Amino acid sequence: MGPAGPLFSSAQIGNSGAMTMRESRGRNADLIVRARRMYTVDRAFGRAEALAVKDGRILAVGSRAEIENYFSAPRHLDLGDACAYPGFMDPHCHFLSYGFVLQRPWLADTSSWEEAVALMAASEIPPSGWIQGRGWDQNRWKKKDFPDRSLLDRAFPRTPAIAIRIDGHAAVANAPALAAAGLDARSRVEGGMVLLRDGLPTGLLLDNAVDLVRAAIPAPSESEMRQALLKAQASCLSLGLTSVSNAGTELREVLAMERAHEEGSLDIRIYAMLAPSAENIETLARRGPLAKDRLTARSFKMYADGALGSRGALLLEDYADDPGNRGLQTLEEGELDRICGIARGCGYQMNVHAIGDGAARLVLEAYGRHLEPGNDLRWRIEHAQLLTDEDLERIARLRIVPSIQAVHAVSDMAWTESRLGPGRMYRSHRYRDLLEHCGWLANGSDFPIEKADPLRGFRAAAFRKDDEGRPEGGWSSDQAMERVDALKAMTIWAARANFEEGSRGSLEAGKWADIVALDRDLVEDGEDSLWDATVQATIVGGKILHRI
Ligand SMILES: [Zn+2]
Numbered sequence: 410m411g412p413a414g415p416l417f418s419s420a421q422i423g424n425s426g427a428m429t430m431r432e433s434r435g436r437n438a439d440l441i442v443r444a445r446r447m448y449t450v451d452r453a454f455g456r457a458e459a460l461a462v463k464d465g466r467i468l469a470v471g472s473r474a475e476i477e478n479y480f481s482a483p484r485h486l487d488l489g490d491a492c493a494y495p496g497f498m499d500p501h502c503h504f505l506s507y508g509f510v511l512q513r514p515w516l517a518d519t520s521s522w523e524e525a526v527a528l529m530a531a532s533e534i535p536p537s538g539w540i541q542g543r544g545w546d547q548n549r550w551k552k553k554d555f556p557d558r559s560l561l562d563r564a565f566p567r568t569p570a571i572a573i574r575i576d577g578h579a580a581v582a583n584a585p586a587l588a589a590a591g592l593d594a595r596s597r598v599e600g601g602m603v604l605l606r607d608g609l610p611t612g613l614l615l616d617n618a619v620d621l622v623r624a625a626i627p628a629p630s631e632s633e634m635r636q637a638l639l640k641a642q643a644s645c646l647s648l649g650l651t652s653v654s655n656a657g658t659e660l661r662e663v664l665a666m667e668r669a670h671e672e673g674s675l676d677i678r679i680y681a682m683l684a685p686s687a688e689n690i691e692t693l694a695r696r697g698p699l700a701k702d703r704l705t706a707r708s709f710k711m712y713a714d715g716a717l718g719s720r721g722a723l724l725l726e727d728y729a730d731d732p733g734n735r736g737l738q739t740l741e742e743g744e745l746d747r748i749c750g751i752a753r754g755c756g757y758q759m760n761v762h763a764i765g766d767g768a769a770r771l772v773l774e775a776y777g778r779h780l781e782p783g784n785d786l787r788w789r790i791e792h793a794q795l796l797t798d799e800d801l802e803r804i805a806r807l808r809i810v811p812s813i814q815a816v817h818a819v820s821d822m823a824w825t826e827s828r829l830g831p832g833r834m835y836r837s838h839r840y841r842d843l844l845e846h847c848g849w850l851a852n853g854s855d856f857p858i859e860k861a862d863p864l865r866g867f868r869a870a871a872f873r874k875d876d877e878g879r880p881e882g883g884w885s886s887d888q889a890m891e892r893v894d895a896l897k898a899m900t901i902w903a904a905r906a907n908f909e910e911g912s913r914g915s916l917e918a919g920k921w922a923d924i925v926a927l928d929r930d931l932v933e934d935g936e937d938s939l940w941d942a943t944v945q946a947t948i949v950g951g952k953i954l955h956r957i
Contacts (some may be wrong), residue, residue, distance in 0.1 A: 421536065438463050438480040440951055443473055444488040444926060449916040450495050450900050451930035454893060462922040465950035470916050486953060488926045491945040494896065495915050496651025497863040501760075501791055501812050501853035503577075504645070504655040504679065505662055508637025509629070510543050510857045513642065517544035517575055522556040525572060530564040536628045539586070540570040543577075543857065548718065548824055555604075558583050558612025570621045571622055574803040576716040576858050580619045581612045590625040592618065600739040601676050616715045616737050640679045646955045648862050654680040654853065654907060656760065656791065657710040660688045663699075670704050676954050678703045678923070680907045682710035682760045685748045694755040702921075702950070705907065708758035709748055710791070712739045714768035717794060717821060717828055722765030729830030733804040742775060742802035744867030746829070749779045752788075758908075759788040760812065766836055771898035773803045780807045789906060792817070792855075793843065795829075795836045805846040810906050813840050813871035814855045815895070822875075822884040834885075840870065844898075851906035863899055864942055870895035878940055892932050904911040920952040 438461035447457040449470055459476035461468040469476060514532045516525040522545070529542040547553050561570050561583040569586035573579075587593065588608055594610055596603045601617030603610050614622065629637070645653060655662075658681040669675040683689045683706055693699060699708035715721020715737045720728050723736040745761070752759050763772045769790060776788055789810040794817060796804070804811060818838035825837050844850050854866050868874060871892045873883030883889055890898070904914025913921050927944035947955035 420523060421740065431791060436461075436468070436480055438468055438482040440484045440491065440922070441476060441480060441482045442486045442488065442924065442948070443476075444493040444924075445490045446930060447493040447916055448896065450897060451915045451917050457805055457916070460916060460922070460924075463568075463924060464952040465952070466917050467916060467920050468923050469918050471720070480593075484950075486718045486946070488946060491926040491928055493858075493916070493924050493926045494858070495900040495913070496925050496930070496947065496949060497649045497899050498652040498654075498907075498914065499645075499650055499853045499856070499863060499899075500654045500680075500851035500903040500906050501656050501814065502653050502856045502861070503657070503858070504641050504653045505634070505637055505658070507644070507857040507861060508639070508641030509541075509633075512637065512642045514540070514542040515544050516542045516572060517546065517549075519545060521550050521552065522547075522560065525556075526560045526564050529561075529572060534568060536630065537635065538568070539626045540565060540568055541626070542570075542572040543573055544575050546718065550938040555579070555613050556581050556585075557606070558610075561612065569626075573619065574719060574860065576718050578616050578619065578715040579719040580614050580622065582614055583612060583621050586587060586622055589610065590622040593866060599927075600735070600737055605900055615719060616721050616739050628661070629667060634662065638665060638669055639674065642675070645677055645861055646949070647944065648864075649927070649947050649955075650677065650729045650861070650863055651923040651947060651949045652678040652680065652753065652903075652907075652909075652913060654682055656682050656762075656855075658682060658689075658706070659684055660692055663689075663693065663704075663706055666704050667701075669723070670701055675703045676949055676952065678913070678949065680706070680708075680909070681706040681869060682708045685709040685711060685751070690751060694757055697756055705909070707756065707908070708760050708789075710760045710762070711748060712762040713772050714739055714763060714765050715744070716764055717825065720828065722795065722796070723763075723767035723771070724765045724829075725770065726833070728828055729833075730827045733814065736766060736879070737767070738771065743769065745772070745775045746778065749775055753786075754780055758786065760791050761789070762791045764792045764794045764832075766797055766800065768791060768795050769800050773800055773807070773809070776807055776809060777803070778912045780809075780954045782806050782808070784808055787906065787908065789851075794821075796839060796843075797836055801839070801842055802847055804843070809847075810899065811840075811843040811847055811850040812906060813843065813850055813852055813898075814859065814866065815840055815852050815873075815890075815898075816854055816859045816866045818873060819869045819875040819884060820859065822880075838885065839888050841890055844890055844894060846859045849902045849905065850898055851903045852895065853903070864927075864939070867892075867895050867899060867937060870898060876940075878937065896931055920950060924948040 714723035
């Protein structure tokens with residue numbers, strides 16, 4: 410628990426303390442917000458009761474009496490018994506795909522492949538002409554074998570259909586989908602796989618082979634994209650998210666976000682991590698960072714490997730449950746080096762997905778060729794799920810930012826040991842070690858791979874427990890963080906991972922009034938009570954966008 414800071418410090422009201430307070434007597438604000446308690450998440454981890462907002466930014470934070478004596482405002486928001494925090498940020502998610510997922514068959518809650526296919530068969534054929542299901546996970550089914558296309562072929566003899574695994578790194582495609590992507594028994598895919606049985610594709614695809622099918626699907630129209638964006642936004646705001654980092658953004662997607670920003674319908678703040686395509690580099694990156702109130706683009710997102718669940722994560726040694734297999738390397742080192750060089754030249758950050766310890770090694774070696782120790786370029790390693798001691802040290806030395814998803818630890822806990830064997834378990838999901846080495850880190854969810862609810866990530870980080878509060882005592886609980894650190898990882902540190910700590914991530918004068926209120930005190934309430942915490946209000950730039 411952090412120290413209780415002064416209610417009304419000079420730093421919060423202005424630089425000259427009492428002087429500023431006197432001058433500001435009777436000052437006009439647009440909005441005054443009150444709550445039982447506000448966690449400012451500033452340097453002192455202070456507590457307050459009220460804040461005043463003007464033109465979307467925080468004017469001052471203090472006690473109820475202080476704020477109400479010094480400011481008058483036409484609007485008051487009394488959050489009653491709720492606790493307020495800086496708006497939650499998700500530093501790594503797939504915001505737009507979440508918007509599409511919300512409109513397509515969602516397969517995560519199925520208990521068998523039969524049920525997943527039935528759900529897809531019951532859905533309407535969208536304008537693209539493709540049926541796209543998402544979210545299956547054979548580990549959650551009674552029968553844990555990977556599925557094949559036979560049922561999908563029967564349900565959709567002529568319509569192309571693809572069912573993507575929860576992690577996005579594996580999929581089952583039916584015969585028309587394979588044909589559309591030009592995949593057959595002879596296909597050899599670099600960084601991916603087309604699985605065969607009796608000389609024929611089973612329909613199961615891994616990593617870059619999944620991307621080949623995705624590439625064959627007609628791009629969504631502008632209005633479909635806008636609809637997806639608005640749907641994702643509404644859902645995220647209701648969950649207390651005020652800022653999201655979209656991992657891997659195409660140019661047309663950035664343009665759709667920019668249009669929404671211009672027409673005033675973009676309420677949430679987006680940090681768009683760009684796919685390093687030629688058009689993104691030429692059209693956006695070469696002009697330097699793009700920074701608007703609600704839309705920032707200043708980084709490249711790449712993938713170095715697949716995921717642990719589908720044994721696509723690149724390991725330094727063989728999978729314990731699949732000897733001879735070390736996973737997939739999904740990019741070439743030369744290409745990674747080229748993009749790192751472009752990023753440095755444009756003032757861009759690198760965000761590279763590396764789940765396996767082999768992928769982490771590859772990425773850190775590449776970063777090491779471009780970064781000097783002590784730099785403040787904040788290049789990030791996304792996921793960082795498996796790390797050797799040596800690479801943990803290297804991350805700290807090169808000042809690389811761990812962009813983790815604590816919630817993956819509890820999603821992976823049931824089968825991590827079978828993938829790695831007991832001898833390598835110390836390398837897995839070691840978030841507290843990362844925090845201790847680096848001093849800070851960012852915690853996101855990777856939604857829609859996980860649910861978008863940021864409180865799941867908070868609980869996984871602080872308690873290493875799943876949605877049911879299991880296991881008792883937490884999974885490898887020596888890697889749990891303090892609650893205060895888990896809160897910072899989704900606010901001020903998440904902002905810092907985006908170079909945005911000057912304008913958001915804490916409740917301080919001058920920053921955007923991005924606020925979330927919960928009916929629970931994340932720092933002080935009993936652990937068990939945090940499982941039914943609900944969002945009471947979400948405010949972005951002083952605008953109340955969700956309220957119950
Ligand atoms: Zn991701």
